[in-house]
Amino acid sequence: xxxxxxxxxxxxxxxxxxxxxxxxxxxxxxxxxxxxxxxxxxxxxxxxxxxxxxxxxxxxxxxxxxxxxxxxxxxxxxxxxxxxxxxxxxxxxxxxxxxxxxxxxxxxxxxxxxxxxxxxxxxxxxxxxxxxxxxxxxxxxxxxxxxxxxxxxxxxxxxxxxxxxxxxxxxxxxxxxxxxxxxxxxxxxxxxxxxxxxxxxxxxxxxxxxxxxxxxxxxxxxxxxxxxxxxxxxxxxxxxxxxxxxxxxxxxxxxxxxxxxxxxxxxxxxxxxxxxxxxxxxxxxxxxxxxxxxxxxxxxxxxxxxxxx
Ligand SMILES: Nc1ncnc2c1ncn2[C@@H]1O[C@H](COP(=O)(O)OP(=O)(O)OP(=O)(O)O)[C@@H](O)[C@H]1O
Numbered sequence: 001x002x003x004x005x006x007x008x009x010x011x012x013x014x015x016x017x018x019x020x021x022x023x024x025x026x027x028x029x030x031x032x033x034x035x036x037x038x039x040x041x042x043x044x045x046x047x048x049x050x051x052x053x054x055x056x057x058x059x060x061x062x063x064x065x066x067x068x069x070x071x072x073x074x075x076x077x078x079x080x081x082x083x084x085x086x087x088x089x090x091x092x093x094x095x096x097x098x099x100x101x102x103x104x105x106x107x108x109x110x111x112x113x114x115x116x117x118x119x120x121x122x123x124x125x126x127x128x129x130x131x132x133x134x135x136x137x138x139x140x141x142x143x144x145x146x147x148x149x150x151x152x153x154x155x156x157x158x159x160x161x162x163x164x165x166x167x168x169x170x171x172x173x174x175x176x177x178x179x180x181x182x183x184x185x186x187x188x189x190x191x192x193x194x195x196x197x198x199x200x201x202x203x204x205x206x207x208x209x210x211x212x213x214x215x216x217x218x219x220x221x222x223x224x225x226x227x228x229x230x231x232x233x234x235x236x237x238x239x240x241x242x243x244x245x246x247x248x249x250x251x252x253x254x255x256x257x258x259x260x261x262x263x264x265x266x267x268x269x270x271x272x273x274x275x276x277x278x279x280x281x282x283x284x285x286x287x288x289x290x291x292x293x294x295x296x297x298x299x300x301x302x303x304x305x306x307x308x309x
Pocket of ligand 1: 013014044048
């Protein structure tokens with residue numbers, strides 16, 4: 001199966017102060033699978049996601065495709081020859097980051113096809129209408145501007161725009177963060193349905209553990225630019241090895257999605273309440289000498305001593 005693979009990726013932002021936002025991260029997003037990237041604010045999730053989407057250059061490491069296409073990949077719509085190279089699209093946290101306020105839904109959704117050189121207007125219109133239907137929006141929406149859409153509708157348009165050119169991987173950067181619970185739940189169901197139908201791979205950055213539970217096959221926990229723990233979703237959610245991951249999962253995120261959820265604060269609070277430190281090996285996570293260790297098939301954790309906690 002073809003997978004988008006990031007190997008030993010690092011991103012350093014060099015402004016007035018250097019920020020090593022991503023350090024030695026390796027991950028793989030197979031077609032048809034969802035990889036969730038979780039961790040506190042500033043841990044490097046968005047920087048990693050932007051690298052995968054081709055919006056951020058790597059300082060070190062590499063990105064590429066491994067494996068052979070297994071032939072199960074189906075394009076959502078037929079739009080003529082747009083080539084056979086793997087493609088990545090991105091859905092941002094706020095739909096207004098994906099959609100131009102002046103553009104109609106039709107124009108926004110068609111834009112990736114135009115960029116790929118599709119000139120056939122009828123084929124483009126059919127593709128746009130078809131993909132909008134797939135995300136649950138009918139033809140009435142074609143001429144609307146973003147201000148005439150609800151948050152949930154606008155995010156559906158952003159998903160349609162991401163899918164119209166049959167990408168192999170879609171990067172979802174906190175796609176439900178701006179939505180209320182019911183709309184959030186419906187969008188996750190739509191994303192799951194689209195993945196089943198088309199075999200698209202998702203890299204999802206999220207603070208929302210219910211979205212992780214419903215959509216993700218694999219969870220990667222990031223801490224200070226590094227992967228701290230990775231594994232199958234059911235293992236990470238039910239039997240996390242690292243106390244930081246446990247704090248991340250046990251904490252109940254705020255009902256109000258506008259409130260930022262800070263699992264590091266949760267970990268600090270837990271430490272205060274229980275009298276134990278959140279991590280039994282303080283400093284280990286920033287120690288370059290300690291890498292991820294496989295403690296069970298597919299389950300890796302940065303410092304094995306933490307499994308005894
Ligand atoms: N363009 C930039 N220039 C300089 N520093 C940046 C830039 N983008 C991000 N950073 C810094 O890099 C680090 C990682 O940021 P990043 O946005 O990747 O984390 P994150 O886990 O996605 O956080 P959040 O959940 O708040 O979006 C942070 O310290 C952030 O301040």
